[in-house]
Amino acid sequence: MNAPHASRYHEVYARWQSDPAGFWAEAAEAIEWIKPPQQIFDADAGVYGRWFPDATCNTCFNALDRHVRDGRGAQPALIYDSPVTGAKASYSYAEMLDEVATLAAVLQDFGVGKGDRVIIYMPMIPEAVFAMLACARLGAVHSVVFGGFAAKELATRIDDAAPKLILTATCGIEPTRVVEYKPLLDGALALATHKPDTCLVLQRPQADASMHVSRDKNWRSLVAAAKTAGRKAGCVEVAATDPLYILYTSGTTGRPKGVVRDNGGHLVALKWTMENLYGVKPGEVFFTASDVGWVVGHSYIVYAPLLHGATSVLYEGKPVGTPDPGAFWRVIAEHKVVALFTAPTAFRAIRKEDPQARHLAGHDLSQFRALFLAGERADPDTLKWAEEVLRVPVIDHWWQTETGSCIVGNPLGLGLLPVKHGSPTVPMPGYAVECLNEAGKPVPPGTMGAIVIKLPLPPACLPTLWQDDQRFREAYLTAFPGYYNSSDAGYIDADGYVFIMGRTDDIINVAGHRLSTGGMEEVLASHPAVAECAVVGIRDALKGEQPCGFVVLKAGVSEGPEQIERELVALVRERIGPVAAFKLALTVNRLPKTRSGKILRATMKKIADGEDYAMPATIDDPAVLDEIGAALKGRGIG
Ligand code: COA
Numbered sequence: 228m229n230a231p232h233a234s235r236y237h238e239v240y241a242r243w244q245s246d247p248a249g250f251w252a253e254a255a256e257a258i259e260w261i262k263p264p265q266q267i268f269d270a271d272a273g274v275y276g277r278w279f280p281d282a283t284c285n286t287c288f289n290a291l292d293r294h295v296r297d298g299r300g301a302q303p304a305l306i307y308d309s310p311v312t313g314a315k316a317s318y319s320y321a322e323m324l325d326e327v328a329t330l331a332a333v334l335q336d337f338g339v340g341k342g343d344r345v346i347i348y349m350p351m352i353p354e355a356v357f358a359m360l361a362c363a364r365l366g367a368v369h370s371v372v373f374g375g376f377a378a379k380e381l382a383t384r385i386d387d388a389a390p391k392l393i394l395t396a397t398c399g400i401e402p403t404r405v406v407e408y409k410p411l412l413d414g415a416l417a418l419a420t421h422k423p424d425t426c427l428v429l430q431r432p433q434a435d436a437s438m439h440v441s442r443d444k445n446w447r448s449l450v451a452a453a454k455t456a457g458r459k460a461g462c463v464e465v466a467a468t469d470p471l472y473i474l475y476t477s478g479t480t481g482r483p484k485g486v487v488r489d490n491g492g493h494l495v496a497l498k499w500t501m502e503n504l505y506g507v508k509p510g511e512v513f514f515t516a517s518d519v520g521w522v523v524g525h526s527y528i529v530y531a532p533l534l535h536g537a538t539s540v541l542y543e544g545k546p547v548g549t550p551d552p553g554a555f556w557r558v559i560a561e562h563k564v565v566a567l568f569t570a571p572t573a574f575r576a577i578r579k580e581d582p583q584a585r586h587l588a589g590h591d592l593s594q595f596r597a598l599f600l601a602g603e604r605a606d607p608d609t610l611k612w613a614e615e616v617l618r619v620p621v622i623d624h625w626w627q628t629e630t631g632s633c634i635v636g637n638p639l640g641l642g643l644l645p646v647k648h649g650s651p652t653v654p655m656p657g658y659a660v661e662c663l664n665e666a667g668k669p670v671p672p673g674t675m676g677a678i679v680i681k682l683p684l685p686p687a688c689l690p691t692l693w694q695d696d697q698r699f700r701e702a703y704l705t706a707f708p709g710y711y712n713s714s715d716a717g718y719i720d721a722d723g724y725v726f727i728m729g730r731t732d733d734i735i736n737v738a739g740h741r742l743s744t745g746g747m748e749e750v751l752a753s754h755p756a757v758a759e760c761a762v763v764g765i766r767d768a769l770k771g772e773q774p775c776g777f778v779v780l781k782a783g784v785s786e787g788p789e790q791i792e793r794e795l796v797a798l799v800r801e802r803i804g805p806v807a808a809f810k811l812a813l814t815v816n817r818l819p820k821t822r823s824g825k826i827l828r829a830t831m832k833k834i835a836d837g838e839d840y841a842m843p844a845t846i847d848d849p850a851v852l853d854e855i856g857a858a859l860k861g862r863g864i865g
């Protein structure tokens with residue numbers, strides 16, 4: 228597809244390159260500060276510098292109060308659409324402000340204030356959004372944990388964030404089952420060393436929960452009482468550099484990384500993207516089909532649309548099966564959505580069930596302007612299919628939890644550049660993206676290498692990891708001095724288009740969900756029958772990748788391999804959660820290794836994916852690869 232109009236992209240990118248501080252100072256004018264920034268960037272502060280070091284602000288004020296004050300009070304801020312429960316609701320900006328300010332007053336009653344951490348373990352319901360904004364209002368630091376994680380993962384996050392309070396609901400709803408959250412939370416609190424004083428529990432009609440007498444409080448009755456008393460909390464002034472939230476994401480071990488987001492940089496960068504990247508105007512409806520537990524949900528279900536005065540759709544359902552592959556088209560038509568943002572997996576799922584897109588019939592999509600995809604590589608096939616059936620631009624864009632918004636994209640608001648399928652297009656202002664070889668030298672156009680970002684990172688990117696500057700440096704800044712290492716491999720072509728081909732570490736992407744194979748290996752290795760193991764991500768037509776665990780059993784294990792394999796699948800589900808989608812454990816006699824004992828995971832992946840591979844020169848015993856191939860063939864893989 229070609230660009231319909233001349234794009235302003237090159238001019239705007241060049242403006243940023245020539246004067247980054249001037250560019251961000253101008254972008255910062257769209258934010259209502261308490262104390263506007265005098266200094267835009269302090270290169271000497273923090274690990275690699277800090278944005279807007281002398282400014283103060285409140286994120287919730289910019290998301291709600293200012294819009295109500297400026298006449299947007301009656302406009303819908305949030306549309307809740309839940310095919311899994313049959314519920315629908317709409318909250319105007321004025322109603323949202325009421326809900327958020329009241330909940331914030333309740334949180335204050337439990338002593339929550341500036342800098343305190345609050346864990347939010349909630350499904351896709353409006354109260355999850357209220358909770359995030361209520362924390363922002365108080366200057367408290369929220370950490371949302373995705374509902375598909377198990378008790379142990381939640382416990383790890385509780386111990387790292389040390390929250391004063393936890394907000395939860397009695398359940399989440401998956402199409403095939405009700406996921407009771409309270410037993411998971413109780414399990415997590417039993418495992419965690421840190422014990423928060425209070426848990427606020429929202430009773431949903433689909434599940435009840437037993438309450439711990441002194442610790443657990445009834446959310447609804449406390450909010451109702453605060454409403455009756457007319458109690459509301461005001462916005463607390465915070466430094467632009469104060470943390471807004473911590474979002475844990477998979478690292479290379481079972482210990483997740485606590486990505487920190489600041490207030491000021493996040494406000495400025497996200498607001499800029501709404502108009503310039505997504506091409507959305509205040510008052511229009513934006514639909515991000517993700518989850519508030521992921522960065523895409525933080526940025527584009529909650530913060531950016533509200534900062535922009537747009538209306539955001541909160542969708543509690545799936546792309547297919549709730550009730551059919553026309554679910555997204557129904558939501559787009561019914562709520563007059565102008566742009567949809569989701570993961571390519573969602574479109575693979577829709578295409579699989581409805582290849583002719585018959586479910587589009589009868590839905591008026593005349594106001595729908597663009598589809599944005601991110602979270603995993605958008606395969607050209609799926610992308611072209613979406614273009615053909617929707618007849619609007621389909622825009623792949625690349626980002627990471629760490630960056631909080633898009634690194635490489637095609638800016639609809641500035642005017643689209645011609646699309647090259649398979650490339651998310653070009654770096655956004657703020658990002659100097661380069662491709663380096665292992666020695667840290669730039670590679671020629673079209674040559675694969677490590678995709679890196681020249682420091683400093685722009686506003687909205689993580690300033691550090693929660694209370695761990697050292698881990699931040701080691702994980703991101705040490706491999707290529709002067710650069711942020713994205714841990715993605717790819718290439719940049721002669722036109723400056725960036726192609727992202729896959730991770731260089733042991734992170735895999737399953738249905739747009741970022742998972743650590745190292746974390747899964749830790750779980751498998753903890754089984755008493757397992758001598759050694761390796762988990763690799765193997766190709767999956769729907770989810771992009773799926774984890775496959777190879778295990779070598781200890782001598783003398785009495786249970787049969789099938790029994791152990793079943794136990795291992797259950798163990799990963801119990802320890803990491805259903806989101807790990809770990810369904811494939813394979814018992815083998817040996818793992819392929821180099822003579823120095825390094826497991827050849829990349830070769831195992833190639834065998835599973837049916838790709839050609841070069842025999843590693845350092846392999847200890849080539850026959851092991853045949854055994855791996857045979858084990859996979861036995862399951863119809865490879
Ligand atoms: N709470 C509890 N469990 C959850 C959950 C949640 N919030 N989200 C997912 N799960 C469970 C699922 O029920 C499933 O469990 P199962 O093994 O019992 O079937 C498991 O975790 C894996 O979920 P998922 O990988 O999402 O697979 P799925 O088969 O349920 O759905 C798709 C497949 C394609 C429909 C779904 O993955 C999808 O909508 N993907 C879009 C991805 C996305 O939004 N990514 C966010 C980043 S932009």
Ligand code: AMP
Pocket residue numbers: 476522600601602603604605623624625626627628629651713714715727728729730736739740741
């Ligand atoms: P997350 O932090 O969960 O957003 O996952 C980030 C990772 O997802 C990146 O490092 C990439 O590996 C992958 N990813 C996200 N968006 C894209 C994209 N548009 N193209 C290719 N890979 C992507």
